[in-house]
Amino acid sequence: MATTGRANLIAFLLLGVASASIEAAGKIGLYDGDGIGLIPAKDEKVFNILSYGAKPDGKTDNVENFMDAWRAACDHSGKARLLIPAGVFSLSAIVFGGPCKGISPMVVQISGVLKAVPDVSMYPSPEWLLFEDIKGLVVLGGGAVDGQGQLMWSMNDCKKNPSCARLPSSIVLNRVADASVRRITSLNPMGFHFFVSQSKNVRMQRLKIIAPETSPNTDGIHISSSDSVRIARSRIETGDDCIGILQGSTRITINRITCGPGHGISIGSLGKREDEEDVSGIQVKNCTLRGTENGLRIKTWPFKPNVIPIRASGFLFQNIDLDNVKNPIVIDQEYCGGSKGCKMQPSQIRLSNIIFDNIVGTSVTPQAINLRCSSAVPCQNVHFHNINLSSAKGGPTTAACTNAKIYTNGLQNPPLRC
Known part of the structure; x- marks a missing residue:
């Protein structure tokens, strides 16, 4: 069903989605950089990894030296900064674990280049640089982390092999609160570039995330079971989702992101595992996607036994430029992730209160909108307001819709009925 003239309802829903993030915004900015830069404060003790024997030769595995420096910094009773200076440091899997004893936040300055040891046996779990159980964390410095994934992507067969072992993500925040990550470059991860899990009040900005278009499963930023995460002013070029928002994520704001190549910005997939939780309060605003496989996508699995149905609601996609995108707007509740023999029983994931507002650009495929609920x-309550998606190749674009209650207002190209 399509209804026009519902501007008042759209405005109401916009206000509702926005209010969920206003409270989060104040908390997220807690460690956004006020007074914290590349020059340490006078009362801040610096723990330089060179003082703990680290060698910037790009060959020696410095994991023990890094751990010694981290333990000293984390155990310091005052303000502390772990300094990774200019140079190329080889490093295998490491856990920067808390809780720390000092005055929050703990500062980690990456001014050099960290290179992953290209030996999968050195990574017993799917993380390379893991920050865990820390309250108050700032990661900054203008440096880079190079996962050297090109040496290991041939082992990444998770699209074909459901029981595969996931390759390590480059930077993982797990059970971290009140954190800021900014001005870091991530290159060629083995798995994901960044993974935020079970964390709260995290701000990520001015990141450069780069991997080849053909690199497998190299999501830019993966978010799961986290609350109040804000991602802004970053460039993402990778081989999978630029940003993926998974189960249990609430109050997530994505603003001023340039994405492409990649697979776009996705919510999901949802409904694959037994212990999933609701997803709500997602904002994607003022973003540009160029040459991506998908644009804005919501994906849920068909019904799976023993999976408790969750709700996914309160999504706002606003002021988005989609340039030469293959599948600009997609809701796919028959997503199977390439699995063979996927039983197409209707999904039990409830999707509601979704707004697409001021979405413009060009579609590589004739079908610019596909709602498969x-x-x-x-x-x-799926709302479309001022949508203008023309064909990148000339000719009209089309829209398809099944099993959705939709509302349209303003310009609607292509026309959408359900």
Whole structure:
């Protein structure tokens, strides 16, 4: 069903989605950089990894030296900064674990280049640089982390082999609160570039995330089971989702991101595992996607036994420029991730209160909008306001819709009915 003239309802929903993030915004900015830069404060003790025997030769595995420096910094009773100066430091899997004893936040300055040891046996779990159980963290410095994934991507067969072992993500925040990550470059990860899990009040900005378009499963930023995460002013060029938002994520704001190449910005997939939680309060605003495989996508799995149905609601996609994108707007509740023999029983994931506002650009495929919602729990309150998606190749674009209650207002190109 399509209804026009619902501007008042759209405005109401916009206000509701925005209010969920206003409270988070103040908390997220807690360690956004006020008074914290590349020059340490006078009362801040610096723990330089060179003082702990680290060698910037790009060959020696410095994991023990880094651990010694981290333990000293984390155990310091005052303000502390772990300094990784200019130079190329080889490093295998490491856990920067807390809680720390000093005055929050702990500062980690990466001014040099960290290179992953290209030996998969050195990574017993799917993390390379893991920050865990820390309250108050600032990671900055203008340096880079190079996962050297090109030496290991041939082992990444997770699209074909469901029981595969996931390759390590470059930077992982797990059970971290009140954190800021900024001005860091991530190159060629083995797995994901960044993974934020079970964390709260995290701000990520001015990141450069780069990997070849053909690199497998190299998501830019992966978010799961986290609350109040804000990503802004970053460039992402990679081989999978630029940003992926998974189960249990709430109050996530994505603003001023340039994405492409890559697979776009995705919510999901949802409904694959037994212990998933609701997703709500997602804002994607003022972003540009160029030459991506998908644009704005929501994906849920068909019904799976023993999976408790969750709700996914309160999504706002606003002021988005989609340039030469293959599948600009997609809701896919029959997503199977390339699995063979996927049983197409209707998804039980409830999608509602979704807004697409001022979405413009060009579609490489004739079908610019594809809403494939569940016949068991149809999508509710899906709003389209000022949509203008023309064909990159000339000719008209089309839209397809099943099992969704939609509302349209303003310009609607292509026309959308359900």
